[in-house]
Amino acid sequence: MAAAYRAAGRVEDHDARHRREKVTRCRELLGPTTSPTTPIDATSPTDYRDRVQTLTGISLRVCPACHRGEMIIVERFLPARCAVLVNPDTSQ
Numbered sequence: 001m002a003a004a005y006r007a008a009g010r011v012e013d014h015d016a017r018h019r020r021e022k023v024t025r026c027r028e029l030l031g032p033t034t035s036p037t038t039p040i041d042a043t044s045p046t047d048y049r050d051r052v053q054t055l056t057g058i059s060l061r062v063c064p065a066c067h068r069g070e071m072i073i074v075e076r077f078l079p080a081r082c083a084v085l086v087n088p089d090t091s092q
Contacts, residue, residue, distance in 0.1 A: 048060075
């Protein structure tokens, strides 16, 4: 039994060594790592409407009908509550 445990340990060491070699090779092939995100500039727009305009060229501030007036918030709606579905008993 002891020989079987030692052999299993060798197999695990062998697998771990090959895994480390493969990871090292992958890192060599991928090259130097860089930051996945670029820092946000302090002058970048923070409002979602500005971001949409920067990305699409469409202003969410201008009236879509007349293209002259500025859109303003007139009224805010509260979120609707989910209606509870009731299964009426029609067997009577």
